Amino acid sequence: MPLVQTHDVQAGLLLREWRRARRWSQLDLALSAGISARHLSYVETGKAQPSREMVGRLADALEMPLRERNALLVASGYAPQYPEHGLDAPQMARIRQAIDFILQQHEPYPAFVMNRHWDILLANDAAVRLNRHLLDGRDSPHRNMLRHFFDPGDLRARVDNWEEVAGELLRHLHALAASAPSDLKARALLDEVTAFPGVPSQWRRRELGSVPAPVLNVVFRHDGRTLGFFSTLTTFGTPRDITVDELHIECCFPADAATAAFCHALKEREPTAVACRSNGEALQAEPR
Structure with missing residues (x-):
């Protein structure tokens, strides 16, 4: 034999x-x-x-x-078929051009580019402006959307409907961990965010039959003002590169006229030039 x-x-x-x-x-x-x-x-x-x-x-x-x-x-003993290039690689020039266009055109509303583990790779000026407004002028300590919403020292304290938002984000993460059994990073991230203070113990277990909602609603409350957004996720069809396959763009839209007006006013009051790179640095902004 x-x-x-x-x-x-x-x-x-x-x-x-x-x-x-x-x-x-x-x-x-x-x-x-x-x-x-x-x-x-x-x-x-x-x-x-x-x-x-x-x-x-x-x-x-x-x-x-x-x-x-x-x-x-x-x-199985074969060479890999699909390449993986960083967003700054020459082979990704057209993809990066399309992404930059989407981010710029979404002003003055926040938009982010993330990988499958919800690490923030790129963000537009509006995202930095809103983040700084909610954190009283300081930058977020994280470059991951889940850590933003689960860390009590980050955006979590400003989210009026935190349980709804956090539960929805966890459904996405549970779905990823369950659908990709070899993704150890997704499982580690799940363990990390569910270990933050105040996270219900039952959230550590996947709710079978639960499907993530197509639209996420977030309500921020800060400095006597309520800001409502709903967001959608966009992915690239028929990707041939691993990086592109794992990208998704989250665009946040104002849920009411008051939020839209505030975003326009914030842009006029606090213009920024974003220095956001795909190397794990914190979100930063530089004055124009």
């Missing part, structure tokens, strides 16, 4: 993790991928090595993100 190759076993373990995360049986996945359940069983146990084409079919059936598709290819 031939020896089982190490990468075959790794590929089988990854497939089994993803299949169980989707709550699928071997038959479910085999039917969706157009292969026999027996062959899939051999792949999962390392008795058979999947071809590169089969890896692609299984990844399609499981709706795996590009980063995880690369991991499955490598575990």
Whole structure:
């Protein structure tokens, strides 16, 4: 009997993790991928090595993100298929141009560019202005949207409907952790934010059947003023780069005329030039 190759076993373990995360049986996945359940069983146990084409079919059936598709290819003994470039790379010039245009056109309302772990990579001037207004002129200590809303020393104290907002953000994070079993960073972030003071213990467990809402409503209360926003998330269709696959743009819209008027007035009163980079630095602004 031939020896089982190490990468075959790794590929089988990854497939089994993803299949169980989707709550699928071997038959479910085999039917969706157009292969026999027996062959899939051999792949999962390392008795058979999947071809590169089969890896692609299984990844399609499981709706795996590009980063995880690369991991499955490598575990199966193949070279990764999808590149990963930073937003400042020459190959990303058109993507960056489109992103910058969206951020600028959304003024005077806040807009952010985030990765799948809700790290803030870019933000427009309006986002910095509002953040500084809510924090009495200081910059946020974090570059992650979840930490913004869960840390009592950050924006959390200014959110009037905090339980609603925090619960909705956690639904997104729980969904990510459940749908990507190999994403250890998502699980670590989930443990971190649910450990902040005042977070209900039951929030550490995923509420089965709970689906994140398509629109997030946030109400800030500060300095005797109430500001209401609703936000939408935009992603890039058919991405071929890991960075693009994991990006989403959050655009915040005023929920009422008073909030819209305040955003316009804040822009006139406090113009800023944002120095926001994708290297993990805190959000900062420089006077024009």
